Amino acid sequence: MALILLRARANIPVIVCGEAGCGKTSLIAYLALIVEVQFMALNLHAGIDERIIMRFTNDASKKAEKGEIWLFFDEINTCNHIGLLADLISRRMLNGKPIHPNIRLFSACNPYRIRTRTQSKTGLTNKVKIHEEQSRLVYQVKPLPDQILDYVWDYGILKPEDEYRYIQIMIEKELKTLAHPVFAELLYTSQKFIRKVEEPYSVSLRDVIRALTLVKFFYNSLENRPAYEEEHKYPPPGNPTITTRSYVLALSLCYHSRLYDQNLRKQYRREMDQILQNHNSYIGDDVFVKIMREEQEDYINRMQCPPDVANNEALLENVLATIVCILTRIPLFLIGAPSSSKSLAIRLINLNLRGSDSNDEYFRTLPQIYLIPYQCTSSSTSDGIMKIFDKANKYQKTASKQFPIASVVLLDNVDLAEASSFNPLKVLHSLLEPSYPATGPTVSVIGISNRRLDNSKSSRALIVRRYFHNLFICFCKIFLLTIFFLGHKL
Template identity: 65%
Template sequence: MRYFFKDDNNITSFRNIEIFVNVLADQLIRFSSSTMNNLKLSESNESNNSNENVRGTRGTSNIRSIIVKSLIKVSKDFATKFKATPIMDEDKSAHLDHADHKIMFFNSREFNSFTILYQDKNKIPDNIKLLLKSQAISGDFDNYNTMFSNDILTKLEGMESEYVLSSDNLIKMAVILLRVNANVPVVICGEAGCGKTSLIAHLALMIKVQFQSLNLYDGIEEETIVNFISEALKKSEKEEIWLLFDEFNTCNYLGLLADLISNRMFQGKPISSNIRLFASCNPYRPRVQNEDGRVTNVKKYKERGDLIYQVKPLPKQISDYLWNYDVLKPKDEYRYIQIMVKNELKELSQPLLVELISTSQKFIRKVEEPYSVSLRDVKRVITLVKFFYKSLNNRPAYKKGHKYPSNEGPILIYRSYVLALSICYHSRLCEQDLRKQYRSEISQIFQNHNIFMGEKLFTKIIREEQEDYINRMQISNNIVKNEALLENILVMTVCILNKIPIFVIGETGSSKSLALRLISSNLRGSESNDDYFKSLPKVHINPYLCSSSSTMDGISKIFEKANKYQETSSDVINVVLLDNVGFAESSSSDPLRLLHTLLEPNYPATGPTVSFVGLSNWRLNIVKNSRALLVQRPRFDLDDLVDISEHFLNTNTIESSKIGIIETLAKSCSDYEQQCQALPNFYGLRDYYSLIKRLSSNEFTLVDTQMALARNFGGLENNIKLWEKYFKNIVKILFDDDKNYSWSFKPIQLIKSNLNDPDSRHLMIIGKSEATLSLLVDQLQKSGMNPLVIIGSQFPDDSKDYCYDVLKKIIACVETGNPLILTDLEMVYGNFYFFFLLTRIGDERISDEITG
């Protein structure tokens, strides 16, 4: 061992030496039974080459020496030690793609087969070239870097596979296969979406071996793991079987798995030699902070948690087997994109699209994180290019005389490129400046290919597609077709139709739920009003409101229910809606930990059978985000608020000479919302919507204006000075009067105004006195109404059954149309919000859904 590992400080344990010995022994045994053990170089090859390296290979012993030295070098690479530190240090890990770019080995799947894989044919040593030529291998060596997947598969004895093959993952497969041959466990660590799982799964498919995987998560039961291993042990009595434990450092049974992987022991007994063990994991890495304590990767909708991945540190004995998959190198990723585009798009593929996708990937990594995008995003772009090209070619006009797309714009293939890129990359950027910068860079790529596609035209193409969808919908006049609603409708519709999971992130009031309601009410299959929508499947929503009390069982059941509906109705697309999904992630039990299993089912499934939409006010962690398309709505700016105001307030409401007050009103409300939050998020966009609607429904009297402001931007103590500071000038301009108006409204006045308004919002009263309830009941009874009062229980055992009974009473009351007063019912307030969401969507299964 001192001879082999002289001056190698990476070898620090006997386990490293064991790996080296096992791999080398396997290869030497295969070499000894190979015909190469007895072959000599041909005389012609010896005499025609005067190279020193070649002269040194004369004779059988020298041939053996070449092969043995090559096998020793490969085996030494496998003994590289990764130090098990609490935090992953990428510089200390053995990188799969940083290994020697030429690997020589005897293939266990083919008798007497000596294989050499390389990324650069010019770096193959001359003596190895001579050796291979001596075995009747003629002609030049293939250049894998210029070959596409089908060409490589043909070289690999005509194998067929949909997997993207390149010189990069061929070498990775060879590295894995060498370990498998020596029965050394394979543990791969890498960023989300880098291809760890698919690499192993497709390697098993290519060599035709039994393969099973188990997706692990925090909260999986030990019984599930034990049963999985026990079933595999039974099958291994007859054949070789590969077992993959996916995301294994998320679960709570690392001790069980560590013993299985490192010692090949299960329940105190050694496992069969027919079982090959694989595991994949994400790195244990905290968010890096600056000296002032701020997290460096701050985003508009910042992810929660101290770790980038919610995982546990790896057991020390596992680290000996760890290989760092890392992220793809730019040149390797570019090659993958080339192959994927050519294989999937066929005649729709162009070098332009490859460059557009590659530039988009780089842009997102530049403004976010290196692991923010992956080949999953490339696959989504390809899917959407095919969808848009087919849709635009066959889509009927939404009204007579209207032609879309027009003949004046870019050809359909380029329009399809723009729309696919806009959904996968442009919509995930949470700031308008970043979106503009992205459009500029993409437009430049088009220009480099002599195709006119300026930034304005890029924006116009997106807007035209958004308007084409929303103009086909039946929408109430009191709904503003703002940018947020247009984007949400297009992105959600397209993702639902293509079963691409999607997270829509945006502040409260950014039209997330509204967009889904409009999609559900308009995409009704053959019953739709629009001809294009009639050709599409009916969209059926299966909603679930997430909260801090959500459970894995509840989320699992909503997916099971959607899948059952899907099995019985082929002309319907079932959608699992997780609203307020961020609250579930912030729960101490983290019920979303099984979400990646539901969004990416176990191999050999190619994708989910139902569509998925998650709505949240903040980003989820990267493990969940990477498995879905991400949309992040920029914060509403002044122009957005002005557009909303102009939709409702016009010269019929305000004198034409005072129409300019709209921008002043929008700015005042925006400043008030940003600077005067007595409680976090107490005021938001819904308050502004309600204010504008209230003003538009009345003549602009002084009292109505003051009351509208007080009802929507009041509600807390000591608001009077703030109202005067931000809204006094508006009143002066509207009514041409400099009087000192009183902004003080008694609570009873605000309550009466709300109760007498047929279009009022739900009323929340915050008070410390028990007289508040009596006051409210008295006001309702004076108005001829008979309210139902439900007072919450404070007993700890009144939980699930109690909530169920309360919700049944609430539903019965709402059906009668009587007022409903709830007090001290924190345990059901979240579900009560869900009731109104379901009512807006038009779901008839209200009682079943809100009670779980």
């Protein structure tokens, strides 16, 4: 912080470079608040044109007449006009004209780096060859021009002991009476586990914030949720307690569901079980998976499903994650190969969550789901995506306490848009994480994808990844089962 302030005082531009979710934007905004200067931020993406940059800078120049102002350009290396921005940063010139001396320039960017591991073993392989270089990048960004490299400040990553302390503070602040030392250890171990099996930049404090939000949601839901049958008692009294259940369910959605390999899921559950047993939070084996299954079945049993729908593991997981993310407005990406029950889960939820017209007593207390679908293609643009969000926001404003509504943007085949030369998905950064004074998305966002998106988008959403089934093995199993049943009938 001190080094950045010294640069600002000397009127030297600062470009903060770091991984997604490490706190680059929050740091600059917080410093501006501390030193009590005006602060303006512009979220850049491929849809931003020269006119928007000019208008933003001209507005800042007018405000600079009253005193010092900090201009912040977020995601600077995603914009198609990076040459214009480089000239602004290095020479303080915009289209040949000098900017106001009271303006201080700040930027943030993700590193231009080739990934060292396979992006995902789930879903389909990316067969788009036009943008082959971008598909190998950790972030879909452009290299920074040489003229501004001297202003780059490496943000780095949190040290393990600092992250653990941050997690403890966040738990105490957000959960209050629900806080327990075991959850800090569970979260820290979960973060470390994901980094080990994926990449060091795969998780951040954003995941911790989502987990805390889910703990509060599940605790309130389990405390007040009516039973779907008179003789059915859920959650059952005794161990595990509702607090422990809330911890487990939050971890299952934030960390367990993003693991594509069954063996990795088992390994993760064993580590969580061991920590819970060390803290005497419950007694028993495989309680983690039992808690998950009971919650999934409680939701699916409240639904009216077509007779030919099988309650398989993929469907149960997708249904629970989707409902919870819609109600908490946590962005969600459902990732998996075709026939992994992604679209089916959306249809069942849309069919059953109808507000006061729902058949189930608990569902009648929830808002009515209003889906606004958008079919992503390689021709998608930022303007097209923004129009869908504008439509969802307008419909959300019609909600009232008497008739609550949950407006949901459904981005189908969102991975196809990532292959677009327009790079339209960069607009999602500001839509999934609105700038101050907004505290979060105004509508729910669900993305359906056959493969994982780049980390700058994945880090802003909860991820559910279904492991890939070998089609030949599946066909053999179906063939053998068919022969067995036919033979049994004969």
